[in-house]
Amino acid sequence: MNNTLFKLWISLFILFSISVNSFSQRTCGSTEKMNSYFNKFPAQKIIKQKLEKKILSASSDYSKQSVIIPVVFHVVYNTPEQNISDMQILSQLDVINKDFNRTNTDALYTPSSFNSIVASMQISFCLAQRTPNGNPTNGIIRKQTNQTEFQLYDTLIHYNSLGGSDAWDTDKYLNIWISNIGGGILGWAQYPAAGNINTDGVVIDFRHFGTIGTSVSPYNLGRTTTHELGHYFNLFHVWGDNYCGNDWVNDTPTQEEANFGCKSHPHISCNNSGDMFMNFMDYTDDNCMNSFTIGQRNRVWSSINTYRTGLITSDGCNPVVASTSNASIEIISPEGSINGCNNPIYPKVLIKNKSIDNLYTCLIKYKINSSAYQYQWWNGNLSQNETDSISLSGIAIGGTSHMIEVELLQPNNNQDVDTSDNYAIKLFQTTGGTSVNINLITDNYANETSWYLYDANNNLIDSSGNLSNNSHYIYNHCLENMCYKLVINDTEGDGFCCNYGNGSISVNKVLNNQEIAQLSYFNFSDTINFCISALNNTEIFINKIKVFPNPTNGILFFNSDFFMKDIPIIAQVFDLGGRLVFSEETTEEEIDLSNFENGIYILELQQRNKITKNKIILNKP
Numbered sequence: 001m002n003n004t005l006f007k008l009w010i011s012l013f014i015l016f017s018i019s020v021n022s023f024s025q026r027t028c029g030s031t032e033k034m035n036s037y038f039n040k041f042p043a044q045k046i047i048k049q050k051l052e053k054k055i056l057s058a059s060s061d062y063s064k065q066s067v068i069i070p071v072v073f074h075v076v077y078n079t080p081e082q083n084i085s086d087m088q089i090l091s092q093l094d095v096i097n098k099d100f101n102r103t104n105t106d107a108l109y110t111p112s113s114f115n116s117i118v119a120s121m122q123i124s125f126c127l128a129q130r131t132p133n134g135n136p137t138n139g140i141i142r143k144q145t146n147q148t149e150f151q152l153y154d155t156l157i158h159y160n161s162l163g164g165s166d167a168w169d170t171d172k173y174l175n176i177w178i179s180n181i182g183g184g185i186l187g188w189a190q191y192p193a194a195g196n197i198n199t200d201g202v203v204i205d206f207r208h209f210g211t212i213g214t215s216v217s218p219y220n221l222g223r224t225t226t227h228e229l230g231h232y233f234n235l236f237h238v239w240g241d242n243y244c245g246n247d248w249v250n251d252t253p254t255q256e257e258a259n260f261g262c263k264s265h266p267h268i269s270c271n272n273s274g275d276m277f278m279n280f281m282d283y284t285d286d287n288c289m290n291s292f293t294i295g296q297r298n299r300v301w302s303s304i305n306t307y308r309t310g311l312i313t314s315d316g317c318n319p320v321v322a323s324t325s326n327a328s329i330e331i332i333s334p335e336g337s338i339n340g341c342n343n344p345i346y347p348k349v350l351i352k353n354k355s356i357d358n359l360y361t362c363l364i365k366y367k368i369n370s371s372a373y374q375y376q377w378w379n380g381n382l383s384q385n386e387t388d389s390i391s392l393s394g395i396a397i398g399g400t401s402h403m404i405e406v407e408l409l410q411p412n413n414n415q416d417v418d419t420s421d422n423y424a425i426k427l428f429q430t431t432g433g434t435s436v437n438i439n440l441i442t443d444n445y446a447n448e449t450s451w452y453l454y455d456a457n458n459n460l461i462d463s464s465g466n467l468s469n470n471s472h473y474i475y476n477h478c479l480e481n482m483c484y485k486l487v488i489n490d491t492e493g494d495g496f497c498c499n500y501g502n503g504s505i506s507v508n509k510v511l512n513n514q515e516i517a518q519l520s521y522f523n524f525s526d527t528i529n530f531c532i533s534a535l536n537n538t539e540i541f542i543n544k545i546k547v548f549p550n551p552t553n554g555i556l557f558f559n560s561d562f563f564m565k566d567i568p569i570i571a572q573v574f575d576l577g578g579r580l581v582f583s584e585e586t587t588e589e590e591i592d593l594s595n596f597e598n599g600i601y602i603l604e605l606q607q608r609n610k611i612t613k614n615k616i617i618l619n620k621p
Ligand SMILES: [Zn+2]
Pocket: 028, 029, 030, 031, 227, 228, 231, 237
């Protein structure tokens, strides 16, 4: 072969390939793909056959059912041309909405002999308005890929990691992938229960999608997608993929084989009165198909009610409400073990804006132990996922075991759309001391007065400096739990009360100003002994016991191994407002909350000086 002849050969070859492509017949891969799947997984075929029986035996009136199905379009493109426009996608959405509701304008071309069997499928489609995670979306995903084309028998297009695009929850969304499909195949669908859930949906070649842009005649009116959706809803080809085969629909005429191009009615085969070649489940050109039938509608709805019920209940078409308020709160401090002299406690919390809208204000409600609730407004400006840490006003505490509760309310003066993260509790301990004040009032001769504070081991902790007459001194000390000795002297032996002024000395707890020791009358010297001990030895434990199920639908069990046997436990339930809503002395490990409203509660179990607290969620059906 000389060089010129070789070039001619190549040219002819290319010309031939192009002509094959542009005059190719409609080829849909759905049934072949399903058969190949069942060859690989025979057990799945048996499951599918059982469900098929159920579908065929279901005889209901489906004329009143309707649904709007959220669609996510995955545009998987290798070249810029394949990255089809939003407008082209909308043109396709328009076609399927019309075809599935028999509002397509060419419906009037259906031969009148079929008038009694044609039907609306009563199925509409929306661009998904929210992602599976509840975020706003326009329902269109665009992914560039290194794959130049995708093949019928591979699944690459369904996976991010393989150059495709991950499906959204296929129970709740109709996933439609648009890309360059190899092998002259216009598209394929996954029949119900005939493949992996991650590959469920429809794949359409970008040249046969929508009515504008890259769509190429004669498959440029969006009917490839209509046809593939028929398969997705469990319809077979009208010729039953066999010579005079069965499509498991009663009213579609039995026909010999696929019809291509356009036919004129009646086109008789298999002793019928004419093939229904204008049925969307035939292989005719886009401008020659225009109908589904009542039998097909019933099969589709029976299949939806059996296999695809998640589409009916999906919230994918519901837009995410624009002015959502969604914030969360966490406790930064106090936590763990802190010095008991850090009193009052100034809690620190972290708030986070989880809404797409900026957060400008919210109310923080908090308390420690059984204190009254404190309220503090926060004002600022947080964009989505920004946080701010806030120091709250102090609350004085007593005892050694504590619990802080905080709640975030009224983000942007609205209800929070997700209250599950608006409430936090934390346990903390105080150790190492009690804050006390030594109050000293001097008399007219302060220079005669001196004082010394010793601990139980006679270590000097503090003593007086130069004192002024008739003055009030406050000496603050953080004292550990032990006993102390305060010594007061007067060099002249006349004390400091009450002949030459009204001197006095006392020791008070800062927390509540409780007087621990007091003295005002002596001669040369006196000693005050006092001891510091925790006010309250009740211990609080968070989540120490197991509470289940949580969330509960009413009956709640707990494991009381943490407590002593045979001693009653007091079970109390508080709402988030701190109100006691339930109280019971019990030796059982079970309480019944089924009369309460759904929500978050605190369960407190107490036995003697031990209290456990658990957050519980009541979620009745
Ligand atoms: Zn098909």
